[in-house]
Every structure is written in C-alpha cells, then in structure tokens.
Amino acid sequence: MTAWDARDEGTGTTTDGTTPGGGPPVGPPEGPGADPGAPARPNTIGGSARFLGHTVQAGEVHGGIHLHHPPPQAPARPVPRQLPPVPAHFIDREPDIDALTALRAGERPLIVVSGPAGVGKTTLVSRWLRTLDEDFPDGQLYADLRGHAPADPPPAHHPDTPATQSEVLGRFLRALGAVSVPDDPTEQMALWRSSTADRRMVVMLDNAFTAAQIRPLLPGGPGCLVTVTSRRMLSGLRLEGAEFHRLDALGTDDGIELLRRTIGNERVESEFPAVREVVTLCAGLPLAVCLASARLASRPRQPVEALARALTPDSERLTALEVEGEATVRKALDASYDVLSEPAALLYRALGALPLRTFDARTAAASCGEGLAWAQRRLDELIEAHLMEETGPDRCRFHDLVRVHAQGRALREDGPIAREETLRRVCEWYLETASAAQRGLTPAQAVLPRTPKLPSPGLPLPFDDDTGALGWLDSHRDGLMAAVRAAHERGWYATAWQLVDACWPLFLRLSHYDLWIPAHEIGRDAARRDGHGAAERQMLNSGAIGLGASGRIDTATEWYEESLRAARAAGDVRDEGQALLGLGFCHRRAGRPDRAAALLERAIVVWDGCGYRRGTALARTTLGEVSLAEGDPAAAMGHFRRARATLLEVDDPHDATRALALLGRARVCSGAYAEGMAELREALDRFTGSGARHWQARTLEMLADSARDGGDGPAAREWYERAVAVYRTTSPDDAERLEAALGGANAPGEPPATSQACRQDGSSESRGSS
Known part of the structure; x- marks a missing residue:
C-alpha cells in the first residue's frame, strides 16, 4: 500500500x-x-x-x-512438575544417589533402577531428579506404568492393568501444552517425539513391567534424561543404551534412624532391642518401616514389643506364593489396618474397590455416602497412618502395594452388593457433577434427561464458574473415563452413555481425541443396549464430530449415515438435520462441494420445518464456506451474514464469532479489504477473550491470507508466524504446514500461498440445542 x-x-x-x-x-x-x-x-x-x-x-x-506488529510471541511453554513428592523423613541414600549421578554420562541418558517392592525406588529416583532442575529447565514428567499388574488382570484400563502407550502419551502431550491429542498411537508417538526434540527435561517411568513398555515413550531429542523403575532388571533396554542400578534394602542402622525420626529418640533408646527387631522384621523396606513407625506414633503408650509380635511371620504364611518384598509389607499393612478407626477402615476398603488412580475428598465422601468434612477427617487419618500419600492439594493416592491390600480387605470384609453400591455412588456423583458443568458450559446444546439410580449425595459443587467447571472436567478426565468404562462393564448402560454425554464440553473445548472417540464408542454401545434411540443418535453425532475433527472423515461419514437412517426411522427431524449437517461437512472436507451443498440445503429445509433456527444458522455457515471455496464470495457473504444474525439472536456467541471471522474473509475476497480486515480483527479479539485457541489460529491465518491478497507481504508474514505460534498447541499438523511454507521456497517477506480460509475443524459443529 x-x-x-x-x-x-x-x-x-x-x-x-x-x-x-x-x-x-x-x-x-x-x-x-x-x-x-x-x-x-x-x-x-x-x-x-x-x-x-x-x-x-x-x-x-x-x-x-x-x-509493524511486534515479533510474534509463542505462548509460554508449560514447565510440568509431576515428580511424586519426597517424604520429609527420607533417609539420604548417598551411595545410591552418587551411583545414579555417575550413570548420566550417556548421549541420551536412560537409567533403569530395579529392586524389590517397597524398597523405595520411586522415592529415591524422585529425590535424585529434583536435584537436577538447573540441568533440565523444561520440567519433569511422571507416569506410573503399573507393571505390578497381577497375572490374572482385571478389565482393560483398570488401575491394576499395565498402562497403555496411548494413555501415557496422551497425559504427557497435554502436560506439554498440546490442546488436541490425536487418537492414533502412531500419531501420538510422532507428536511426542517432535514435542521433546528441543527440550531439556526429565521423564520418570515408574513401575515398568517390560522393555516394550518403555521404547515408545522415549523422547525425541538428546536433551532428556529418562529414568525407569521396575521390580525387574529390564535387560532388554541395553539395546537403547540403558544403564542399570540395583537398589537394595536399607541397612539396620538406616532403618532405625527412619523409625527414630517418627517416634523420637527417647522411645527408640528405651526400647532399643524391640526397635531393632521391628526394623529387622520390616526387612529393610522403607514402606514397611514407615507403616510401622506410623502405628507406633499413633500409640505412644503401646510397647514396641507388641508391634514386633504383630509383625512376626506366622506358620500359615504362603511362602511359595510370595513376591519379593510384598509379604513383608503385607504384614505391616495388616498391623496398620487393624488399628484404624472403623470409619477410616470403611473408607480404606471403599477406595480400594474403586477403579481410580487418585482421589480427592469429594470422591471419598461419595464413595461412602458421607459428607465432605467426614471424608476429609478420614483421609487425614489414612495419610497419618501412611496408608495414603498426598500428591497435591486435595489429591492423594495409594502406593501400589497398599492398593492391593485395600482391595483384598474389601473383598474379604465387604460383600459384592456393598462393593457395587460404593462404585455406583461414585459413578452417580461423577454424573451429577459433570452434568452441572455441562449445563453451565454448553447451555444452548441439548442435554438428554438424566436418570440417577441413587439419591444425590448433596455434596457442594467443586466449581462456581465456567472456568472452574472446565478445569474440573479436565483434571478429573481419567476418573470420568474410568467411571464410563466401569458402568458399561457392569451393565449400567444408562449411566455409561449419560456420563459420556455429560463430558461433551470436555471434548468440545479441549479436543482430547484420544478420549473423545473411545468414550463415544462405549457410549454408542451403551445407548444401544439401553434401548434409548435418541441417546444412540446423540452418541453417533457427537462421536462423528470428533472423528471428523481428528481427520477420520470416512469413519465420521459412516457414523453420520447411521445416525441419519436412525433419525428418519424414528421420525426425528431435529436429529435428521444434525446428521445432514455432519454429512455436508464430511463431503466438503472430502472435496465434494456439490454433494456437500445439497446436503446442507436439505438440512436447512428440515430445520426450518421444525423451527430449529440455530441449526439453520450453523448449516448456513458451512454452506458459506463451500461458496467461498468455490470462488463465490458474494454468495458466501450472504450465508455468513444471515447465520451470524441468527446465532446472535439465539445467544450462541462462539459460533456467531466464527461466522464473523468467515464473513470478514469473504469481504476481503470480494474486494472490501478494509471492512473485512476490521471484522477479522474483531473476531480475533473475541476468540482471544473466550480462550478459543484453535479459532484464534484460524483467524490469524485468515488475516495473513487477507494481508497477502492485499499486497502487504511483511504484515502477512507476521500474521502467519503468529498463527503458527498458536497452532503449535492446537493443531501441530497446521503448524508444520505453515512452518514448511514459510521456511521453504518462499522468499523472505513472501508468505505461503496456501489459504485455509475455507478449512473447518469439526469440533465447531453443533449438536442439537435444547
């Protein structure tokens, strides 16, 4: 210009x-x-x-x-701090720490620490890695691979089955700032290696079972230190250049010192022979010593000799079935459990029976049908007894050996009906809380009736605004998915699909495709088994949106076609329009604009007939994108204007802003550069304010395309670079596409001629509204 x-x-x-x-x-x-x-x-x-x-x-x-805009700033990269906490009473095992330090010499350091159950592998490694913060400024990642799974494993994804590659990589990628996680394990692994290629961080893989578990989880760059803990040697990792360290039990003196820190020097010295016997019976295992010390601390007048007698092996001990270290810890656990108050013992068994990895006070309260204050007191008692460990604010977990013990106690002392009621209460509480989050986050979209099987536990909601609601859904996503699977496995089909439906804002806003798609596969089957046609169509449509957004267009088309047939058979014109809209999206993405336009026009006719104005507006938005892609900006503008007006009237600000951004791009294409740029900027402001990062990136790219079309190459390049910075956290494929174009054959200041103005992410599609 x-x-x-x-x-x-x-x-x-x-x-x-x-x-x-x-x-x-x-x-x-x-x-x-x-x-x-x-x-x-x-x-x-x-x-x-x-x-x-x-x-x-x-x-x-x-x-x-x-x-000139200031240089685009990429969003600050998250610095995860996931290492398990180190107990205050940790005994510094200096020879072991020195040995680990000496093993860091490799180009891509990989260290395996092995030893018996309860010997303190996790605590030692966590303590050592925390001393390396300056060398690894990009943070710490932690995953429990659950390699202690029993020979006769429970159902998939249960807390006692080995963790899957997809499960671990999904958590890691989210911790590194990935807004959307692909559902394909190969794509996850590629994204993981790309995300770690230039980072300096530590990765702790705890409780590994085989070398095969480890290989897909190795980072992509040379700047990461990986440590693995296992009860096995894992010698197969020598091929990856691993170094190995065997962690042995504590010496007697260290065991006594650990006990001394809890019960005091005076008591140790006054009953020294009994103290030494207790430590000996604990076999040098820190977990067993901590359990013993907690029991002694809670009973200051009880002779130490009484605990020694309780820990003495009996003649009925099944030594042939013992795993190294486990029998010793089990004896200490029995002694600790026997002195719990009755309410704490009840909670211990209840939590042990749940398919969850971590717990908060509300989950604990729901499991026993008690109030929040009751649960907080009992959790404190379990933590004091070293039967539960805190992992963060209002978050705790079992050590894996303690979990097995709690499960065993539940099986022996609680009948199947009591255990089922415990699980049912937690599933119902998850459903009630997630439904409250859904009502606040997506009020315009349809919520099928909820049919709780138990009275509400009456617990206060853990959030009071939309930000808190989305945060709760995200932080409890693993528990919610575990509840979905558990409900389906037990034949509670209505609860299963209702839980999936209640998690809609989690999928829509955060695009966790690795959760979205499997959840809807379960939800679809559960709705079918429940005989609920409307729910089955809801699962088909919601799942197809995720499939389309993740690029699985053919499968998404199949789901929409199944939904369309079911809607027509049921005479449900609202669902028929939804399926037609989805099919139109799929055909547009597949490069069939004529077929897409015909389907979208049909959706408008269907929805006009039943008065669903929001649906017609969303169909017009997609129809406008078809027109824009076909080089008819005037027709596109007409569709976008009508869509935006209707979406504002029905109070759908997000989709109204989408229509505004697309309208701005269409104006630029029609020659109205100034007006179009103004609308694009307004849309960008609104998306930035709402936190819709994917559409921030889309709008930034449309601004870049428009600046390029207006002949302002330097400004266009700046917009493209800003788009890349946001795409890195929402759509790595788009980030890679733009980076390749910017760094390829284009001369400096000459942006890529790869307009994405007509590209759409499926997550912006609609479900039916209430």
Missing part, C-alpha cells in the same frame, strides 16, 4: 485526520507551512467510536505509513 488508511486495519480513523465521532486530530499540525510552535490540540474522541488494533490520528499524512 502506498498510503495507509487506518480503516484498513480496523481502526476508526479516517484519512482526513478526523475521528469518526468528529473529534479533531491529535498533536500539533504537521506538513508544509505548519507552525511548529503551535500548541498541541487535546486528544479527544467524540461519539461512539470503537478502536481495534493500531490507531493513528493526524492532520495530514505525507508518504506512506507502515505499522
């Missing part, structure tokens, strides 16, 4: 130097003949002018004015 018109940048400034409200320009007059001594005029803006982006006020402009 030879002359800069502020309106082209979405401001309210006119080229004659006045403001839209009629106020005078700012500053002293400039240009030939101007009096340099003239006083500056005040900076006043009249009327109702609204300014977006850069604003220039000037009496006269000579030559060109060029505004």
Whole structure:
C-alpha cells in the first residue's frame, strides 16, 4: 500500500485526520507551512467510536505509513512438575544417589533402577531428579506404568492393568501444552517425539513391567534424561543404551534412624532391642518401616514389643506364593489396618474397590455416602497412618502395594452388593457433577434427561464458574473415563452413555481425541443396549464430530449415515438435520462441494420445518464456506451474514464469532479489504477473550491470507508466524504446514500461498440445542 488508511486495519480513523465521532486530530499540525510552535490540540474522541488494533490520528499524512506488529510471541511453554513428592523423613541414600549421578554420562541418558517392592525406588529416583532442575529447565514428567499388574488382570484400563502407550502419551502431550491429542498411537508417538526434540527435561517411568513398555515413550531429542523403575532388571533396554542400578534394602542402622525420626529418640533408646527387631522384621523396606513407625506414633503408650509380635511371620504364611518384598509389607499393612478407626477402615476398603488412580475428598465422601468434612477427617487419618500419600492439594493416592491390600480387605470384609453400591455412588456423583458443568458450559446444546439410580449425595459443587467447571472436567478426565468404562462393564448402560454425554464440553473445548472417540464408542454401545434411540443418535453425532475433527472423515461419514437412517426411522427431524449437517461437512472436507451443498440445503429445509433456527444458522455457515471455496464470495457473504444474525439472536456467541471471522474473509475476497480486515480483527479479539485457541489460529491465518491478497507481504508474514505460534498447541499438523511454507521456497517477506480460509475443524459443529 502506498498510503495507509487506518480503516484498513480496523481502526476508526479516517484519512482526513478526523475521528469518526468528529473529534479533531491529535498533536500539533504537521506538513508544509505548519507552525511548529503551535500548541498541541487535546486528544479527544467524540461519539461512539470503537478502536481495534493500531490507531493513528493526524492532520495530514505525507508518504506512506507502515505499522509493524511486534515479533510474534509463542505462548509460554508449560514447565510440568509431576515428580511424586519426597517424604520429609527420607533417609539420604548417598551411595545410591552418587551411583545414579555417575550413570548420566550417556548421549541420551536412560537409567533403569530395579529392586524389590517397597524398597523405595520411586522415592529415591524422585529425590535424585529434583536435584537436577538447573540441568533440565523444561520440567519433569511422571507416569506410573503399573507393571505390578497381577497375572490374572482385571478389565482393560483398570488401575491394576499395565498402562497403555496411548494413555501415557496422551497425559504427557497435554502436560506439554498440546490442546488436541490425536487418537492414533502412531500419531501420538510422532507428536511426542517432535514435542521433546528441543527440550531439556526429565521423564520418570515408574513401575515398568517390560522393555516394550518403555521404547515408545522415549523422547525425541538428546536433551532428556529418562529414568525407569521396575521390580525387574529390564535387560532388554541395553539395546537403547540403558544403564542399570540395583537398589537394595536399607541397612539396620538406616532403618532405625527412619523409625527414630517418627517416634523420637527417647522411645527408640528405651526400647532399643524391640526397635531393632521391628526394623529387622520390616526387612529393610522403607514402606514397611514407615507403616510401622506410623502405628507406633499413633500409640505412644503401646510397647514396641507388641508391634514386633504383630509383625512376626506366622506358620500359615504362603511362602511359595510370595513376591519379593510384598509379604513383608503385607504384614505391616495388616498391623496398620487393624488399628484404624472403623470409619477410616470403611473408607480404606471403599477406595480400594474403586477403579481410580487418585482421589480427592469429594470422591471419598461419595464413595461412602458421607459428607465432605467426614471424608476429609478420614483421609487425614489414612495419610497419618501412611496408608495414603498426598500428591497435591486435595489429591492423594495409594502406593501400589497398599492398593492391593485395600482391595483384598474389601473383598474379604465387604460383600459384592456393598462393593457395587460404593462404585455406583461414585459413578452417580461423577454424573451429577459433570452434568452441572455441562449445563453451565454448553447451555444452548441439548442435554438428554438424566436418570440417577441413587439419591444425590448433596455434596457442594467443586466449581462456581465456567472456568472452574472446565478445569474440573479436565483434571478429573481419567476418573470420568474410568467411571464410563466401569458402568458399561457392569451393565449400567444408562449411566455409561449419560456420563459420556455429560463430558461433551470436555471434548468440545479441549479436543482430547484420544478420549473423545473411545468414550463415544462405549457410549454408542451403551445407548444401544439401553434401548434409548435418541441417546444412540446423540452418541453417533457427537462421536462423528470428533472423528471428523481428528481427520477420520470416512469413519465420521459412516457414523453420520447411521445416525441419519436412525433419525428418519424414528421420525426425528431435529436429529435428521444434525446428521445432514455432519454429512455436508464430511463431503466438503472430502472435496465434494456439490454433494456437500445439497446436503446442507436439505438440512436447512428440515430445520426450518421444525423451527430449529440455530441449526439453520450453523448449516448456513458451512454452506458459506463451500461458496467461498468455490470462488463465490458474494454468495458466501450472504450465508455468513444471515447465520451470524441468527446465532446472535439465539445467544450462541462462539459460533456467531466464527461466522464473523468467515464473513470478514469473504469481504476481503470480494474486494472490501478494509471492512473485512476490521471484522477479522474483531473476531480475533473475541476468540482471544473466550480462550478459543484453535479459532484464534484460524483467524490469524485468515488475516495473513487477507494481508497477502492485499499486497502487504511483511504484515502477512507476521500474521502467519503468529498463527503458527498458536497452532503449535492446537493443531501441530497446521503448524508444520505453515512452518514448511514459510521456511521453504518462499522468499523472505513472501508468505505461503496456501489459504485455509475455507478449512473447518469439526469440533465447531453443533449438536442439537435444547
């Protein structure tokens, strides 16, 4: 541009130097003949002018004015801190720490620490890795691979089955800032290696069972340190250059010192022979010593000798079935459990029977049908007894050996009906809480009736606004998925599909495709088994949205076609329109615009007939994208304008802003550059304010495309670079596409000619509204 018109940048400034409200320009007059001594005029803006982006006020402009955005800043990279906490009573095992330090010499350091159950592998490694923060500034990742799974494993994804590659990589990628996680394990592994290629961080893989579990989880770059703990040697990892360290039991003196820190020096010295016997019976296992010390601390008047007698092996011990270390710890666990209060013992067994890895106070309260204060007191008792360990604010877990013990106690002391009621209460509480989050986060979208089987536990909601609701769904996603699977496995089909439906905002807002798609596969089957046709269609449509958004267009098409047949058979025109909209999206993505347009027009007719205005607006939005892709911006603008007006009327601000962004791009394509850029900037502001990061990136790319079309190459490049920075956290494929174009054959300042104005992510599609 030879002359800069502020309106082209979405401001309210006119080229004659006045403001839209009629106020005078700012500053002293400039240009030939101007009096340099003239006083500056005040900076006043009249009327109702609204300014977006850069604003220039000037009496006269000579030559060109060029505004340059500051260099795009990528979002701050998350620095995860996931290592398990180190107990305050940790005995510094300096020879072992020195040995681990000496093993760090490799180019891609991989260290395996092995030893018997309860010997303190996790605590030692966590303590050592925490001393390396300066060498690994990009953080710490932790995963429990659950390699202690029994020979006769429970159902898939149960807390006692080995962790899957997809499960671990999904958690790692989210911790590193990935907003959407692919559902394909190969794509997850590729994204994981790309995400770690330039990072310096530590990765702790706890409780590994085989070398095969480890290989897909190794980072992509040389700057990461990987440590593995296992009860096995894992010698197969020698092929990956692993170094090995065997952790042995504590010596007697260290065991006594560990006990001394809990019960005090006076008691140790006064009953030293019995103290030594207790430590000996604990076989040098820190977990067993901690359990013993907690029991002694809770009974200051009880002789230490009484505990020694309780720990002495009996003649019925099944030594042939013992796993190294486990029998010793089991004896200590029995002693600790026997002195719990009755309510704490009840909670211990209840939590042991649940398919969950971590617990908070509300989950604990729901499991026993008690109040929040009751649960907090019992959890404190379990933590004091070393039967539960804190992992964060209002978050705790079992050591794996303690979990097995708690499960065993539940099996022996609680009948199947009691255990089922415990699980049912927790599933119902998850459903009630997730449904409350859903009502707040997606109020315009349909929620099928909930049919709880138990009375509400009456617990206070753990959030009070939309941000808190989404945060709760995200932080409890593993528990929610475990509840979905458990309900389905037990034949509680209504609860299973209702839980999936209640998690809709989690899938829609955060695009965790590795959870979204499996959950809807379960939900679809559960709804079918429940004989609930409307729920089955809901699962088909919601699942197809995820499939389409993740790029699985053929499978998404199959789900939509099944939904369409079911809707027509049921005479449900609302669901028929939803399926038609989805099919239109799929055909557009597959490069069949004529077929897409016909399906979308049919959806509009169907929804007009039943008065579903929001649906017609969403169909018009997609139809506008088809027109824009086909080179007809005038028709596209008509669709986008109508869609936006309706979406504002039905109070759907997110989709109204989508229509605004697309309208802006269509205006630019029609030649109305200034108006189109203003609308795109307004949409960007709105998406930024709402946190819709994927559509921030989409709008940034449309701004770049538009600046390129307007001949402003440098500005276009800046927009593209800003789009790449956001895409890195939402759509790595798009980030890679733009980076390759920017760094490839294009000359500096010459952005890629790869407009994505008509590209759509399926997650923006609609489900039916209430």
